[in-house]
Amino acid sequence: MDTSSTHYLCLASALVPAYPIQQPIPVTIEQLTGILCCTPRNVKFILRRLEEQALIAWVPGRGRGHCSQLTLLRSRDEVLEELFQDMVSKGRMKHATELMAEYPVSEPLKERLLAVLDKQMGLRSEPDSASGQEVLRISRNRSMEKLDPATVYTAFETYLLGHICSTLITYDAQSRAFQPGLAHTWEANESRTSYLFYLRKGVRFHHGRMMTSRDVKETLQRLINLGSPASCHFKDIAHVELESDYRIRFDLQQPNLFFLHLFSSIYMSILPYDADFSQHPVGTGPYQVLDLSKDVLVLGAFDLYYGIRPLLDRVEIWYLPHLASSVRQYQLTDASADQGGPTAAQEVQGHSIEYPSLGCRYIMFNFRRAGIHHQLAIRQVLRILYNPLSMVRELGGSRSLPADSFLPWRSSGHLFTEPPLEEAQALLQAGGYQGEELKLAYRTRKEEQEEALWLLERGRKIGLNLVLYPVTEYGLPELIHHADLFICEEVLEDDWQWGMINYFHNESNYLHDLLLDSQKAELAETLEPFSRLAAEDRAKLLDLAESKLRDDCWVLYGCHMNKQAQFSQSLFGLEAGSFGFLDISKLWVKPGFSS
Structure with missing residues (x-):
């Protein structure tokens, strides 16, 4: 059916613009060879197949020079x-x-x-299979990013890696405490210049081998060898000692009170030293990679996982740019209804939840590109135009709270105002603005496009010449050469101090690439004592660094965002994972009693 339908679509696309359906079309075999890109013999074979499937009517021409008659019987x-x-x-x-x-x-x-x-998409139960497999399909409306702990920088791929790999320890945001992971316990000396981890025994990688301390050491060395953008966080490590297969010690050049946060981060996902993760992704997590291409990632439950084996048997993530919904679907398909599960009507009555993400949408200026945005007065004009309070009120949607920080609790304590646009116009005139063009880049996602158009209209009212520059994804060379400012979004990990310091130090993000060296030096000087401080003092230092972004208008904060997910009322095990995503390894389907 597939091949015949494809041939029919090819014919219909070429011929229907000139001839309507159900009307005989004069054609020659030579003409059809060009349309179908095959030999005359194959054309005749294709025509017979299409006739058999009642897609066409065919009357061959009689004699040399006479056209045949082709009638398309169904609409394209x-x-x-x-x-x-x-x-x-x-x-x-x-x-x-x-x-x-x-x-x-x-x-x-x-x-x-x-x-x-x-x-x-969503959850589906396959009761006809011998094991009654439960499968989750998720669609993504963008392309897949690189799936490697050493270089990952997007929230969703980080979330996926958290299901494939494990870290020595994990951070619990609610208790603000570290929990055992691949290490069952750990200790530090009094000066915090040496840390010792005790590894679990019997932990298997997905390719079958047992994990040892050598894998931990080689994972760190891999970050350094690959030039990971996160390597800077581990610069204090002076020596690594393998005390045994299940004990590893890290000796530091100076006291580091933040050290444990590094080993709970996705970058220190422990990988096997005898496998190339970039070619064959292997970890110790609850799911192993069954298939990986640019279109789909298929994960299967790892039966030998050292923790609790996942209840969902398979997870498929389909990358369908510009087509799939941005709302995560955890619905059940109709297959479950046949087994006493919810009916289609009940399924519509499933749950839709919104939850705040840690981080915000904001505007970043490109200081690597010459232009009037280097003038503070011009950036202050944009600060008035891109007013968070006005944006939440006028645009609504998933914009939940005006932002004055990446952290919602800090923003909630800020008193927002709405300066009149006349104030921005006065600033523009005082700065000697001569109608220079400012190019605003934004990704072609619904809400970012809304904000770009909203900002364009507000700029038009005061005479600011904003030019929109839509892109499907942000490519750094393209941004540096063509855009003066752009709308972007930062989503932080639950371990917010790690997320913030990684934002300031990670060399793969736009802050690092679009600020001038002098600006980065100011931030580095401010944050220099960070790892030597206790948690409360680290928080104050991060606030000070944010005030530098805010006060000098290097960054214009916009809004905190609510994320949305839809899930079936027969879905259980709903637990938040990293970045506000549901923890897939905890999900399961409850079909209910059979009638």
């Missing part, structure tokens, strides 16, 4: 929709979306096709 959209549904039902989501890209579709048809795609 009808066949495309049928083929799309067939592909999706067989799990060929990527091929289905490529079909949409290859053949132009109307908006009503596109909505129907996306509805078909959405039904395949």
Whole structure:
């Protein structure tokens, strides 16, 4: 069916613009060889198959020079929709979306096709299988980023790595305490210049070998060898001693009271020294990688996981740029309803939750590019235009709280005002503005586009020449050369002090690449004593660094965001994981009693 339908779509796309459906079309075999890109013999074979499936009527021409008559019996959209549904039902989501890209579709048809795609996402129970496997499918409306603990920088890929890999210890945000991970206990000397970790015995990597202290040491060395942007956090380590297969000691050049936070971070996910993670992702986490391509990541529960084996058997993450919903779906598919689970009507009544993310959306200036945004007065004009209080009130959506910091609790204590646009106009005139162009970059996501258009209109009212520069993803060279400022979003880990210091120090983010060396030196000087301080003093230092961003308008804070997820009322084990995502390893489906 697939091949015949594809051939029919090819014919319909080439011929229908000139001829309507159900009307004989004069054609020659030579003409059809060009359309179908095959030999005359194969054209005749294809035509017979299409006739057998009642897609066309074919009357061959009689005699040399006489045209044949080809009649297309079904509309192109009808066949495309049928083929799309067939592909999706067989799990060929990527091929289905490529079909949409290859053949132009109307908006009503596109909505129907996306509805078909959405039904395949979420949780599904497969009771017909011998083990009754439970599978979660998640779609992402962007491309996959690099999946490697040494270089990861996006929240979702970090979240996924947390299910594939494990760290020596974990940080519990509620109790503000560290919990055992691959290390069952640890200790530090009184001066905090030496830390000793005691590793669990019997922990297996996904490829079967037992973990030892050598894997821990080689994981750290891998960060250094690869030039990980997080390497700077580990610069205090002077020596690593393998005291045994299950004891490892780190000796430091100076006291470090923040050291444990480093070993609970995703960068220190322990990897096997005898496997290349970039080629074959192997960890000790609750899920192992079964398949990995640019289109899909398939995870399977690791039966030999040292902790509690996940209840969901398989997780599929489909990367479908510009097509999938930005709302995470944890719904059950209709398969569960056949086994006494919720009906379709009940499923609609499932739960939709919103939860605040740690971080905010903000505007970052590109100081690497020459322009009037280097003038403080111009950045202050943008500060008035990009007013958080006005934006929350006028645009709404998932914008939950005006931001004056990356941290919501700090923003909630700030008294926000709404200066009149006339004040911005006066600043613009006082700064000698001559109509210079300011190029604003933004990703083509719904809410970022809303903010860009909103800011453009406010700028127009005071005579500021803002030019919009939409991009699908932020490529650094493109930004540096073409944009003066851009809208972006930072999402922090639950361990917020780690998230903040990583934001200031990590060499892979835009703050590092778009600030001038002199600006980065100011921040580095402010934060220099950070690791030697106790938690309360570290918090004050981070606040001081943020005030530098805020007061000099290097960054314009916008809004804190609420994330949204939808889940079935038959879904249990709802526990928040990193970055506000649900912990997949805790999810399970409760189908209920059979009738």
